[in-house]
Amino acid sequence: MANAVDTPLISHQEDDTADDTQSEISDAEDTVIEWPAGRPGLFIWLLTLSAGISGLLFGYDTGVISATLVSVGTSLSGRALTSLDKSVITSCTSLFALAASPISSVLADFFGRKPVILLSDLLFVLGAVVQALSYSVSNMVLGRSIVGIAVGAASFVTPLYIAELAPPTYRGRLITMNVLSITLGQVVAYVIGWIFAEHGDPSTGWRWMVGLGALPAALQCALILFMPETPRWLVKAGRSTEAGRIVQKTLGSDKTSYRLVDSVVKGIEREIREEQGRAELTDNGGKHRFQGWHELLSVPRNRRALIIACLLQGLQQLCGFNSLMYFSATIFTMLGFPIPTLTSLTVAATNFVFTVLALFLIDQIGRRRILLYSIPFMVCGLLLAAFGFSSIKLPSGDASLGDHVPATDDMSSPSSQNAAVIILISIMIYVASYALGLGNVPWMQSELFPLGVRSLGSGLATATNWIANFIVGLTFLPLMELMSPSVTFSLYGLVCAFGWFAIWKIYPETAGLTLEEATCLLENGWGV
Template sequence: MRTSADAPLISHRDDEFDDESRSDLGDTEDVSTEWPAGRPGLFMWLLTLSAGISGLLFGYDTGVISATLVSIGTSLSDRTLNSLDKSVITSCTSLFALIASPISSVLADHFGRKPVILLSDLLFVFGALVQSCSYKVWGMVLGRSIVGAAVGAASFVTPLYIAELAPPAHRGRLVTMNSMSVTLGQVVAYVIGWIFAEHGDPATGWRWMVGLGALPAALQCIFLLFMPETPRWLVKVGKSMDAQRVIGKTIGTDVNTHLIISVVKGIERELREEQGNAALASNGVKSGSSWLRGWNELLKVPKNRRALIIACFLQGLQQFCGFNSLMYFSATIFTMLGFSIPTLTSLTVAATNFAFTVLALFLVDRIGRRRILLYSIPFMVAGLFMSAFGFTLVKLPNSSAPTPAITDVDPPTSSQNAAVVILISIMLYVSSYAIGLGNVPWMQSELFPLSVRSLGSGVSTAMNWLANFIIGLTFLPLMDLLTPSVTFGLYGLICVVGWFGVWKIYPETAGLSLEEVTGLLEHGWGVE
């Protein structure tokens, strides 16, 4: 199969098309869906950066909770937070993200990608204000839940929005920019957390941490006024002429009109084929039950079902490897290890994550999605097993003490060398995660055909947040019950299993158009 980087463009006519001929190009004509191999234009980069504000908010709101948990003190319900309080405050974000993801996929299909981005921005603003004004634990849980709904919508729709706009040869890089925005948001969260924890008012500093999340959301609401809808959604709702105009802007080069029309016609052809598959898969479902017909097509068409299995597998692996437990509880872990400024130590981890996500930006389209996972996951395993070994050298609290919970006691007297080993191993784990598993699962939308792309992406994003919820709720109890060494070793074993899963069922998709990618799964897993 040819990719957009090596296939010639097919020219049909040299003259300009009028409106009627553009929207009624014969189906029998040999049209090309190839895109030019040049770099994305300035307009495409600006769109990616504007959409990436959602990723920044995603990262900020998941990262800021780490510093917040160690800064709240007795500000909520006039008492110190216990392990259950911290787990619920953290995991409720993932729970509501889980609920919001499939709902937002339905909204994105009916109203477009842009309105869902706007909805997530409004929820980000409201959730930030509720958190900053909370004086009870339940108020903080409510605010984190609202932010969770915003994160669930944004984490689903932003990669989808970018993927449907991006030229195939650069789609991986542009979607990775959203992941880079997420990691940048985490870095900003840790910097602000460190500033307020070390130099701010202990009683109000954490309120500023969570409240500042409203500002980028308000800024993106303004940018949305100038951002177009995606051409594939426009084609889906019968607005092919609008789709041509958007594609013309995003290509960013002087191309003949026939090229733009051929790309749109390729999308239309793929949509007609998928509608035929949907009719075969409906099995008597009433025509008015569009939601049920979508589920039938997603689950009963073999290539769609394979795409869903791959996307859910990658999203689940991204969370069950334990990464976000570090994002949520890194300050708690480093406090336990005896670091004097745990929020500053957490910042080094977040900075590592950001730096290697930038590196992934240049590698993901060159090396490929499949290979970059197969190369990076073994280093994640090494980092997790080294962490497990390092924790065996740390003198943990006596389990017979009246309050044996790890997170409820003073920092233990631990070997400084052991703490350094754990920090280095965590940074190895985070860097390899950032290069591969932190980015590739969010390219899920390229696996699905247009007719089920929104629904499939929403379901797989829900899988991500289900796993995130489980990790956020169980990490501290597992640390208390099984010891940190066993907990990190368990995450390492999950990564080993995940590597074999990637090797077995995940095909290479780099450089292919969205329409070509779906063909890989037509008669199997597409793994050579």
Template sequence: MADAAEEPLMQHQEDDMQDGISSEPADTEDVDNDTEWPAGRPGLFIWLLTLSAGISGLLFGYDTGVISATLVSIGSSLSGRPLTSLDKSVITSCTSLFALVASPISSVLADYFGRKPVILLSDLLFVFGALVQALSYSVAGMVLGRSIVGAAIGAASFVTPLYIAELAPPAHRGRLVTMNVLSITLGQVVAYVIGWVFAEHGDPSTGWRWLVGLGAVPAALQCALLLFMPETPRWLVKAGKSLDARRIIKKTIGSDVVSRRLVDNVVKDIEAELREEQGNVTPVSNRRKGSDGWLKGWYQLLRVPKNRRALVIACLLQGLQQLSGFNSLMYFSATIFTILGFSIPTLTSLTVAATNFAFTVLALFLIDRIGRRRILLYSIPFMVIGLWLSAFGFSFIKLSSGETNDGPLSTTIDAASSGPSQDAAVVILISIMIFVASYALGLGNVPWMQSELFPLNVRSLGSGLATATNWLANFIIGLTFLPLMDLLTPTLTFGLYGIICVIGWYTIWRIYPETAGLTLEEATCLLENGWGV
């Protein structure tokens, strides 16, 4: 296993010598001999690409965060009655369900039409879904709007990290993909801030409509920006457009003599990988095979051992990210803090979103230095501590026994025991912040680096299936969280999430290798003869 603390420069120089790439002394003074990209900071062009694509993360975060404030502000605006627990669960979980359906479909589209068109399609769905939500006057209409947004999130959450990873320099790929995750957390913060503003100062009957409708603005902005952004070089080579790929790579690393040689090396490496993985079938002929090529992709993903191992690891990380219970806080944090008796639950929820954002910024600087594997092994135990401390705090909470249409969790804490319950509520808030902080450092961003594990010929398909796993687990959490809180009590619910994290930590320790500092082509070799740990 590669040590993430080693300097990528030495690592890439050793790899290049093994690959037989010339490394003359004069050249090493000017540029690193990495066959992928020169070492050093990403250029302005790469940062512009990342920021443009990262708007998808902003939309993703906004639409997952906005539902928390919407559910406590919507009142009787839909169907002329208060929302029941079932209404809330369906409105929340339908987004995950359609994201689950959209992820594998978008992976096929990304293979045939490119990464960029799928991002543009998701933007159009974001705009349409936001407008449908804002104009809804029934629960069914709101479910329809959330479902359209779910399809957009499913496509964007899969293709945006893939788009960035295929353009990023190896030494900074983790940081640039984490920028997308940072955009997600920023979107959640923005959603909570706007939700608090409308809840405290806006018209309760219309404020939530503006809240969901504003999601159309960044989608339209990204759609305009991406019209000027390129397709990824790896997809262009796969599609038989090597000349276009060379032109884009030149924009990222320069056009001097040494850089031109590096461009040739990058393209040759991609072409060599394609020939090796596809049985010496040329990229153009493979793309014209239609359904036969698609079926061959499935066969290679599921039957080739290293691809199957990559799929297991990617699905494990994506599933654990959701089954840890994090998005139950994003969807229902305002509901939870209402139960706990906080006077302004949307403002309290903002502290959770701000913690997530702050520690994602910290992860931005640590992920390539510490490494993916180690940052997970270090952070998940603190997630467990936060969850079990929350479970302990909830054991002191006395819920009102009154039944309503919303179920017992629609009420607040029992006034007769307000003293101990208020102390327990503070403990729960602190423990949730511990959980969120440790989640943001590791599990919140590492799973989105899934494209590092897959060879180019199955990268889109494998990443799509892993993302679908994320949304399947997200759907399960969104649909079952409130019923579990009712049925098992909050103490057992949070304790169960902690047990899942313990199992996930052990599995990561056994099978997840380190990929920090490696090129995409090098990282896929780790699983050639085992798990690479």
């Protein structure tokens, strides 16, 4: 008997060669075929790790800017950076990521998921080089904008790529692996930032920080040549036989059967036919110029999926988390910590450790419950930080938060030092809670959308993430200056409380379901 990997699937052009088998599979179309139990095979882990390099790049370019902002000195435009300079340099990445997300969704539908990952890698390399060679604020903004396009594409397509390849039982865990890669990239960025800030040449160290981001992107460019396209995109492109071979590899040849693989492929084909039929009914024969948009917004279950996905992605940023990633070194400098880049590393390390914990809990506890359990601790951490800031006297005068302000005598007093420690602990509580839930669950957005609108819906939700990211990055320092840190952190706490209530009302549990089953939850309501 031939090995299962080499067994060809029955194509639609060869139906007359296997009538008995075709009859069996026809019967199987109306039954639920369980995916085999056990751990994901080596093939799927290698795919996840390879795709996760995009997450590593995402995290590195998010984290490295924190140390860069306090290390650049007067290297850009011959002057120290102001608060506005820092806000623009930081937020331009989010702005261009916002623009790239919906465009990359269209490209992923037309060309496939794999080419979009390759394109993002090339942009990561280009952006890193432009930043490293910058001698003005405008050039730095250009480099960060190119990186923003790369981050926007990668943040959308990588979770989608993994979700469409992963077995249902482990989909949450494997997508969380991508989030783990993001947090690992942030840890690496903070470690490199600390090394160059404390032990490197002050005039060139920051250039190495931003330039090193090109290395993992170049590595992924090489690895992606050996990565397959997702089965669902292949079926949609009319390449069902090739899709079956990929399904076979993801399950492992020792666990799979011909009947199971063919049933999975036919289930995808059936979903595509249903989506096309629904589109024709709502679109008068498919003549609508914006058929994908029309289907996403007019079909109730698709509209509900979009609302939930946008809610989660917007909340992930409006809770203020990335303000800590972008400006943690600035905050800890303001609080009088002697080595702010090293103190920032504790934030990134906390994020990484609790993301590892989420890796083991996400499929056991479930997406909905882990959010409902973790967000209240985020609120507590933010309110505790607001209390700490209200108990400390910050540097006053003409200095802004954009300047490197040394600790004053007031900052060195025991009460101020205790308040600074309280703020650090509260931030760690907040980051740990974020990493457990809100840091990874929104990236499982593709579970909610049917295949026909999955790419478009995920792209719009990711764009929502970057709109919120842009708002937070642009307004955080001005809010700290105009309204005080206490009010700023209290506002983030209020946003989290509102988000918890919305999740409790409309977000259903999708853990353990196939992608096709998960989309049915929203057919006749919110499915909670």
